[in-house]
Amino acid sequence: MSEVLLKVDNVYKEFPTHGKEVVHAVDGVSLEVFKGETLGLVGETGCGKSSLARCMAHLYDVTSGSVSFEGTEISTLSRRAMRPIRREIQVIFQDPYGSLNPRRRVGSIIGDPFAIHGIAFGNERKKKVQELMELVGLNPEHYNRFPAEFSGGQRQRIGVARALALRPKLIICDEPVSALDVSIQAQIINLLADLQRELDLTYVFISHDLSVVRHVSNRIAVMYLGRIAELAPTDELFGQTRHPYTRALLSALPVADPDTADSREQIILGGDIPAATNPPEGCRFHTRCPKARADCAITEPPLAAVLDDTDDHRTACLHPLTLGEDLSTAVPDLKAS
Numbered sequence: 199m200s201e202v203l204l205k206v207d208n209v210y211k212e213f214p215t216h217g218k219e220v221v222h223a224v225d226g227v228s229l230e231v232f233k234g235e236t237l238g239l240v241g242e243t244g245c246g247k248s249s250l251a252r253c254m255a256h257l258y259d260v261t262s263g264s265v266s267f268e269g270t271e272i273s274t275l276s277r278r279a280m281r282p283i284r285r286e287i288q289v290i291f292q293d294p295y296g297s298l299n300p301r302r303r304v305g306s307i308i309g310d311p312f313a314i315h316g317i318a319f320g321n322e323r324k325k326k327v328q329e330l331m332e333l334v335g336l337n338p339e340h341y342n343r344f345p346a347e348f349s350g351g352q353r354q355r356i357g358v359a360r361a362l363a364l365r366p367k368l369i370i371c372d373e374p375v376s377a378l379d380v381s382i383q384a385q386i387i388n389l390l391a392d393l394q395r396e397l398d399l400t401y402v403f404i405s406h407d408l409s410v411v412r413h414v415s416n417r418i419a420v421m422y423l424g425r426i427a428e429l430a431p432t433d434e435l436f437g438q439t440r441h442p443y444t445r446a447l448l449s450a451l452p453v454a455d456p457d458t459a460d461s462r463e464q465i466i467l468g469g470d471i472p473a474a475t476n477p478p479e480g481c482r483f484h485t486r487c488p489k490a491r492a493d494c495a496i497t498e499p500p501l502a503a504v505l506d507d508t509d510d511h512r513t514a515c516l517h518p519l520t521l522g523e524d525l526s527t528a529v530p531d532l533k534a535s
């Protein structure tokens with residue numbers, strides 16, 4: 199049995215708006231992150247990935263629900279009580295440009311966690327920072343340079359070095375390669391994979407790009423409008439896709455082999471993603487789902503994990519399996535989509 203490092207239990211995160219409405223950014227998410235794995239989190243822009251990530255690291259207070267790390271409930275901890283756990287959970291953000299202060303030298307930026315936690319001073323800190331620079335493939339002699347003197351990929355390496363400073367157990371990578379050129383993306387992904395092996399790290403890897411997530415993840419959670427639509431081991435998610443939303447995402451992926459491309463079903467979803475201020479009742483996806491039935495507007499369809507207890511790491515709508523192409527009971531205006 200895999201060891202659970204982080205557990206998210208029925209987490210909701212709401213943001214007030216200027217009016218009376220509330221943004222339901224995370225809308226009842228439960229999942230576990232196992233020690234040593236990479237859990238990919240994928241979904242279209244605005245589906246709540248970053249909000250969930252920030253709840254996981256307790257950078258945001260949850261509206262309700264709980265997050266526990268190594269069995270300790272962290273979502274209610276004060277900043278002070280969170281301090282020792284903050285060392286264990288680090289976040290790497292998307293924008294290597296925006297997340298580095300342009301007026302500070304990289305040695306001082308990477309050394310920030312040591313300064314905040316009162317670890318190592320003077321030359322000892324400099325030595326530790328230079329070791330980190332070497333670990334992530336930066337030249338330690340560039341200690342006194344400013345962020346602008348580094349390329350995009352090198353700046354993301356600075357972000358990785360800073361995240362590693364306190365030797366965390368869990369790193370939440372929030373779109374770490376999205377701002378980079380494709381050739382540089384591969385370098386950063388390989389670096390993260392090497393570091394995972396070397397330092398026994400666990401990752402939550404967030405991306406809107408399913409092909410990147412497929413490459414790095416042991417399991418993948420697909421998010422739609424604040425909820426997890428499907429969660430499965432990577433091979434199963436691609437080999438036995440269950441959720442209609444995941445099928446649509448997969449069908450949009452480019453394929454290398456033109457023969458496969460010809461035979462592959464392209465699923466074009468009708469309509470827009472509903473507003474996060476007013477998500478649909480029942481299944482969040484039912485307004486766009488080609489398999490939706492009338493009851494999907496009232497209740498979430500049964501989950502695979504509930505029916506198949508040999509497969510307790512899977513979560514997905516079962517309609518494609520149980521209903522096939524039969525849309526006879528579908529909500530009428532959905533049939534056309």
Ligand SMILES: Nc1ncnc2c1ncn2[C@@H]1O[C@H](COP(=O)(O)OP(=O)(O)OP(=O)(O)O)[C@@H](O)[C@H]1O
Binds near residue numbers: 213214247474
């Ligand atoms: N601080 C905030 N205040 C108000 N609304 C917010 C805030 N942060 C996020 N939201 C809203 O919550 C929803 C989820 O946003 P979030 O950034 O978590 O999604 P995401 O999947 O990470 O999107 P992206 O891929 O674009 O970063 C969106 O509707 C967004 O506008």
